[in-house]
Amino acid sequence: MVNKAVEDLARARGGDAAWQAIRRRAGLEIDTFVGLRAYDDEVTTRLVAAAAAEFGLTEDAVLEAFGEHWVRYTAREGWGPLLQAQGTSVAEVLLGLDAMHARIRLAMPELRPPSFTCTVVAPGTLLLDYRSERAGLGPMVVGLVRGLGAVYQTPVEIEHVAGRADGLEHERFKVRLGAA
Amino acid sequence: MTPATVAGGALRALEAAFPFHFAFDDAGVITRVGRSLALVEPDAVPGAAAEDLFTLVTPPGTRLLPTDVIAQERTLFLLATRGGLTLRGQMTALDAGVACFLGSPWLTSFDQLADSGLSLSDFAPHDPVADFLMLTHAQTGSLADAERLADRLQAESRLLRRAEERFRSLVESSPVGILELDLEGDVRFASPSCRRLTGLGAGEPGALRRLLDAVHPPDRRLVAAAWRGALQDGRPYVMEHRLTGADGTVRDVMISAVPLEDGYLGTVHDLTDIRELERAKDELVASVSHELRTPLTAILAFTELLESSALAGDERRMLEAIGRNAQRLRRLVGEVLVLARADAGRLAAEVGPTDLARLAAEAVESAAPLAAEAGVALQVHAAGPVVAPVDAGQIGQVLDNLVANAVSFTPAGGVVTVEVATEGDEAVLAVADTGPGVAEADLPRLFERFFQTDAGRRRGGGTGLGLAIVRTIADAHGGRVQAARRAPAGLRVTVRLPRAARSA
Numbered sequence: 071m072v073n074k075a076v077e078d079l080a081r082a083r084g085g086d087a088a089w090q091a092i093r094r095r096a097g098l099e100i101d102t103f104v105g106l107r108a109y110d111d112e113v114t115t116r117l118v119a120a121a122a123a124e125f126g127l128t129e130d131a132v133l134e135a136f137g138e139h140w141v142r143y144t145a146r147e148g149w150g151p152l153l154q155a156q157g158t159s160v161a162e163v164l165l166g167l168d169a170m171h172a173r174i175r176l177a178m179p180e181l182r183p184p185s186f187t188c189t190v191v192a193p194g195t196l197l198l199d200y201r202s203e204r205a206g207l208g209p210m211v212v213g214l215v216r217g218l219g220a221v222y223q224t225p226v227e228i229e230h231v232a233g234r235a236d237g238l239e240h241e242r243f244k245v246r247l248g249a250a
Numbered sequence: 251m252t253p254a255t256v257a258g259g260a261l262r263a264l265e266a267a268f269p270f271h272f273a274f275d276d277a278g279v280i281t282r283v284g285r286s287l288a289l290v291e292p293d294a295v296p297g298a299a300a301e302d303l304f305t306l307v308t309p310p311g312t313r314l315l316p317t318d319v320i321a322q323e324r325t326l327f328l329l330a331t332r333g334g335l336t337l338r339g340q341m342t343a344l345d346a347g348v349a350c351f352l353g354s355p356w357l358t359s360f361d362q363l364a365d366s367g368l369s370l371s372d373f374a375p376h377d378p379v380a381d382f383l384m385l386t387h388a389q390t391g392s393l394a395d396a397e398r399l400a401d402r403l404q405a406e407s408r409l410l411r412r413a414e415e416r417f418r419s420l421v422e423s424s425p426v427g428i429l430e431l432d433l434e435g436d437v438r439f440a441s442p443s444c445r446r447l448t449g450l451g452a453g454e455p456g457a458l459r460r461l462l463d464a465v466h467p468p469d470r471r472l473v474a475a476a477w478r479g480a481l482q483d484g485r486p487y488v489m490e491h492r493l494t495g496a497d498g499t500v501r502d503v504m505i506s507a508v509p510l511e512d513g514y515l516g517t518v519h520d521l522t523d524i525r526e527l528e529r530a531k532d533e534l535v536a537s538v539s540h541e542l543r544t545p546l547t548a549i550l551a552f553t554e555l556l557e558s559s560a561l562a563g564d565e566r567r568m569l570e571a572i573g574r575n576a577q578r579l580r581r582l583v584g585e586v587l588v589l590a591r592a593d594a595g596r597l598a599a600e601v602g603p604t605d606l607a608r609l610a611a612e613a614v615e616s617a618a619p620l621a622a623e624a625g626v627a628l629q630v631h632a633a634g635p636v637v638a639p640v641d642a643g644q645i646g647q648v649l650d651n652l653v654a655n656a657v658s659f660t661p662a663g664g665v666v667t668v669e670v671a672t673e674g675d676e677a678v679l680a681v682a683d684t685g686p687g688v689a690e691a692d693l694p695r696l697f698e699r700f701f702q703t704d705a706g707r708r709r710g711g712g713t714g715l716g717l718a719i720v721r722t723i724a725d726a727h728g729g730r731v732q733a734a735r736r737a738p739a740g741l742r743v744t745v746r747l748p749r750a751a752r753s754a
Contacts, residue, residue, distance in 0.1 A: 151360035177388035
């Protein structure tokens, strides 16, 4: 998913030339990604680093941009219907993410999707616990949630409140949702 | 734990596991509905008649009454809502005289889900319909990816086919022969020109051996050694030699080859016509030069004889004009001959240790009458002998051309200086004048054949070959030549020649 997001964002920003430049910089022979297929994590690491260098951004900023772009544009073609089928609001989608990932594993057993545990702590406020085998993709969650806010026309504030740096085994975000 | 608590817990479990359930009594009246059923059938409320809202599609001949359905607990029930949605599930006894439908809407795509106003949060997490939708979506996505890749592959194949057609027509019409061999040396492809030149065709084995056999015998040893070297080192090969063609004629060819991953790709250029033309041109230039020089020598000799006679007035002026023009013609023939020899690779033929300071002094001495006539002073600066392996005649000509050129462009009262020195491994000859110099834009073209500056054209009399010959001779000696503007005016031409003899 990340790989496809990098490809799509690169193409959206600078056309095929930008994508080819990132691909060359990352030393990848794959020239396009198939949405519903698992790729080696190494590919993602190299792509994100190459895209950050190409766009002159930090890797965190690149991941955040990818997350938002993926939800708003890329997902419309591949994962979007699945994502939107989870519910009719940002909260419903977030609450259904783990079930969605469980179903994805049924269809693609080789996939190792992340886990999102969502707890409503107050009306309009959720704690989102993000667990992934892949370290360093936390900033993408911020982009994804912001993208969901845009899709469902809901003001969203997301804040990283704790994580591995604080001794947790996962990343925790606080999400505040405004009225749609 | 009281029975009431158990019942309450069971109902919560029913609600959580089957949000689309509904129960009906032996009168066919709905007694309870799950939280999501109202989304697909808003009139499904306790008290409504089940058969008014749902049509039993299968099993056939069954009514929505507990007595009918409970007996078929192992049957899959399909019910149609009034909105056209199909509910799939099973029937079970909930209580005495009460049956319950446990199931959910049957959907085959996320679009259908959205159209029915539902989301997956309306289904129980374990509901296989949600899994089926996911699976179908994954398969549809994979199919779309496969179609996208197939379209792309088709488009790329089309481009590749067109490129191959263009390439093929180019290869087949090219006079240059193209040859591809596999690692065993068997011919994989041979263009028509290659077949004509070498007799080799596609599929023929042992091409390298056959090609070597076709090399003209006197060239064969050198060619074989070069082939072996290139094959061993896996580097490109290029060589000119003679080849006995398929028709038995001996032709001049240049064969080149580059190693590929799985073989070799080579070209065969037929140079026969070019070489014949070059030979014809050389012969023509030599012959014309000889034919021109013989009568010129006679003209100059008789002019000198006549000049010693008692001619005067107009007759003497006309005679002097004949002499000047004959000298100019002889110089032009000489220059053309030098360039023709250079083109044929026959310059710098008589190289030997030569004192360049002596050559400079001789050049200045030869130019002295011309300089005196023009009012230009000549100077030579040389610390001592500077010996370099050169063809004395040709480097003498370089100095003559440079000094004559400098004198002709220097106004009366000016100075032309010839310097001879060494710098590292090089001998340096420099001729500087105090003339008007050359425009910066003209400097790069100064040594081109027939190039003349504006000043040169205005002055007239030059051939535009003098400096071209200087560069040609310098090149033939492995040297280089450079021109630079002098401040405040003038031009400085520097010739650098290697002081060590060059290997052949």
